[in-house]
Amino acid sequence: MSLRDHIDALEADGVAWPDVDRRKATAIVVFLVPGLTLFGIFSVGPIVYSAVGSFFSWDGFTIESFTGLDNWIRTFADPLIVNWDNILRWRFPMGALTQNLLWVVLHVPISTLLGLGMALLFVDLKGRRILRSMVFLGFTTPTIIIGLVLMFIYDPQAGIFNELLRVIGLGGQVRNWTQSPQVAIYALIAGGIWVQTGFNMLLYSSALAAIDPSLIESAKVDGAGRWRRFWDITWPLVRPVTAVVVIMGIIWVMRVFDIVYAAGGSAGGPNHAYSVLGIEVYRAAFEPPIDYGKAMVVALVQLVIVAPLALYIARMN
Amino acid sequence: MTQITMEDVSKYFDDGETVANYRLNLEVEDGEFIVFLGPSGCGKTTALRLVAGLEDPSEGAIYFDGQRVDGRSPSDRNVAMVFQNYALYPHMTVAENVAYPLKIQGVPPDERDRKVEEAMSFLHIEDQADKPPAELxxxxxxxxxxxxxxxxxxxxxxxxxxxxxxxxxxxxxMRSELKRLQDELGITTIYVTHNQEEAMSMAHRVVVMNRGTIRQVAPPGELYSRPRTEWVARFIGSPPMNLLRGTRQNGSIEFGEAGSVDLRRTSPGGLETVPRGTVSLGVRPEDITVETDPPSGTAAIEGTVDTVEPLGEYTIVNVAVADQIVNAKVSSTSVDREDRVYLTFDDDDAYLYDENGELLS
Structure with missing residues (x-):
């Protein structure tokens, strides 16, 4: 007897379960509608709107005619997005996409390692709660404030960073860090790392706290030294957290905006020296001359990079 | 194999606020199976961790075969430890777990595989080799x-x-398996437990601990038949030994209206060593006979049956004597609640403890 026959037999018997199912389905729909509506209006809608709009020409905010890949080709050919000449000579500006990827390459590994390092350091330390809170404070501060704080830190006269250089005898290196095109991006990435490290440290701290201390002691009895204990026991057990830390880091960095805006305004620094994709979307969409098509393309590029990573995290066990 | 000596070993935590162990003195013979037995929080696990090298003693010294080892790392002592929760590495397979100490020691892969196989077949887990611990x-x-x-x-x-x-x-x-393991390998073993049945059935000698100190070290039989203090007497045996508080008077111990016991019975020839004042008479429940008629010629303690607990294999009769309850373990009985009964016991089965709980005779 097949499953279908079973169901038919049940229906023939007049069992009321299909009715129950319909009632359940109605309830599910009723509960889902508010959430799905918001999700539709604020997430799916804009994505679809941008995806479609990126193939049309725009006059301000008014959609005009279908232009095929014109917006896409124009955007990728724009030196503000990818500047091939400067990339080959390793000179800034290299374009917002390149600079954004440079953020990923530097910011993510450094903040991940620092977060892990600090979490490990704080495991057995006295007063670790205070220290941990202090490091985490960086993450709780609005990033626009971090950007402004960075301006103070890097200020050529009053900034503590330049003062430090003078104290350690590197007075020759003193400069206005956020306005020097060839080094400014590194100064900002350092600020970004400060923010993210607190978050990473917190994730790693809870991962380390979840490791049964007897595992470490057992390894100690088995003869493993400090490094072996870390490499053989601790690291494999915090690896899942590392995946989260790295992906969250990439997502955060691909969406970075406030720090750059605070330091360099909507131009993204002198001659766009440290502009990122978020800045380009903002300028194309909200500053004349408005180029809505380009804004949509850049936003979609951000999405294409970030979405699979977000999906991976969402599906992680 | 190794002989272990602990010499006046103390361990304090929180800058001396918490005393985990105080002046432990112990000799563990080569190949001996020693059990640390005591209630939760008595310091037995800390004592074990001191031997393992996971803790350093605050005072005193630990020797392995006459060589001082405190201050040395666990790996330098060549000890192996099994933790309460097993502490298996969750990201390694069974075989990798077993191989890990050898890997650390740098044993060549061929030899390592052979030894791992040997150990796993010794414990009948060969077929689990590739499973992660979570599946076991x-x-x-x-x-x-x-x-x-x-x-x-x-x-x-x-x-x-x-x-x-x-x-x-x-x-x-697993208890018998562990015993077999120790017998076959002959490795000096220290085993921590709060379960006296485990301790009595496995140990060559039991170290009874309470409040961070050693109360008695003795083979299981001796521990049962000659508990050196009231505390040990109460701790060993199930149900524990009955301890009846009484007053020593001329030649006997008085239990008020429950009667008296002639001191010459429990302390032949040594009457003068028994101090005047309060003493405790200890008798194990299984050594007590419950009689309904007053026995002739021998002193008995009189009481009223409080409850009767038939447990199949034996019956426990709880008898109210003055203001205390005495347990008697009998094979069968016809007494009922509120019956007037007389408790008798052999002279050899009675113990006398002084006011401080020390064994007198």
Whole structure:
């Protein structure tokens, strides 16, 4: 007897379960509608709107005619997005996409390692709660404030960073860090790392706290030294957290905006020296001359990079 | 193999606020199976960790074969330890877990594989080799932890309540397995437990601990038949020894309206050593006979039956004597609640403790 026959037999018997199912389905729909509506209006809608709009020409905010890949080709050919000449000579500006990827390459590994390092350091330390809170404070501060704080830190006269250089005898290196095109991006990435490290440290701290201390002691009895204990026991057990830390880091960095805006305004620094994709979307969409098509393309590029990573995290066990 | 000596070993935590162990003195013979027995929080696990090298003593010294080892790392002492929760590395397979200590020691892969196989077949877990620990039952995990401990042929084997996470049946099985293991390997073993049945059935000698100190070190039989203090007497045996408070008067111990016991019975020829004042008379429940008629010629303690607990194998009769309850363990009985009964016992089965709880005779 097949499953279908079973169901038919049940229906023939007049069992009321299909009715129950319909009632359940109605309830599910009723509960889902508010959430799905918001999700539709604020997430799916804009994505679809941008995806479609990126193939049309725009006059301000008014959609005009279908232009095929014109917006896409124009955007990728724009030196503000990818500047091939400067990339080959390793000179800034290299374009917002390149600079954004440079953020990923530097910011993510450094903040991940620092977060892990600090979490490990704080495991057995006295007063670790205070220290941990202090490091985490960086993450709780609005990033626009971090950007402004960075301006103070890097200020050529009053900034503590330049003062430090003078104290350690590197007075020759003193400069206005956020306005020097060839080094400014590194100064900002350092600020970004400060923010993210607190978050990473917190994730790693809870991962380390979840490791049964007897595992470490057992390894100690088995003869493993400090490094072996870390490499053989601790690291494999915090690896899942590392995946989260790295992906969250990439997502955060691909969406970075406030720090750059605070330091360099909507131009993204002198001659766009440290502009990122978020800045380009903002300028194309909200500053004349408005180029809505380009804004949509850049936003979609951000999405294409970030979405699979977000999906991976969402599906992680 | 190794002989272990603890000399005045103390361990304090929180800058001396908490005393975990105080002046432990102990000699563990080469190949001996020693059990640290005591209630929770008595310092037995700390004592084990001191031997393992996971803690350093605050005072005193620990010797392995006459060589001082305190201050040395666990790996320098060649000890193997089985933790209460087994501490299996969750990201390694069973075989990798067992092989790990050998890997650390730098044993060549061929030899390592051979030894791992040997240890796993010794503990009957060969067919679990490729499984992660999460897929194993409690008993199997226990065996993996044991295999990991024996694979490197340690000179001292330390076990911290290794059976407490198993169900009763498995616990009994593993108990005999552990005993077989120790007998066959002859490794000096220290085993920590709060379960006296485990301690009595496995140990060559039991170290009874309370409040961070050693109360008595003795083979199980002696511990049962000659508990040196009231505390040990109460701790060993189930139900524990009855201790009747009485007053020593000329030649006898008075229990008020319950009667008296002639001192010459419990302390032949040594009457003068028994101080005047309050003493405790100890008799094990199984050594007491419950009679309904007053026995002739021998002194008896009189009481009223409080409850009768038939447990199949034996029956426990709880008798109210003055203001105390005395347990008697009898094979069968016809007495009922509120019956007037007389408790008698052999002279050899009675113990006398002074006011401080020390054994007098």
């Amino acid at each position: 039952s409690g008993g199997q995990r226990q065996r993996v932890a044991l295999a990991r401990a024996i694979v490197r042929e340690p000179s001292v084997f330390l076990l911290d309540e290794p059976l407490s996470n198993l169900d009763a049946k498995l616990r009994q099985e």
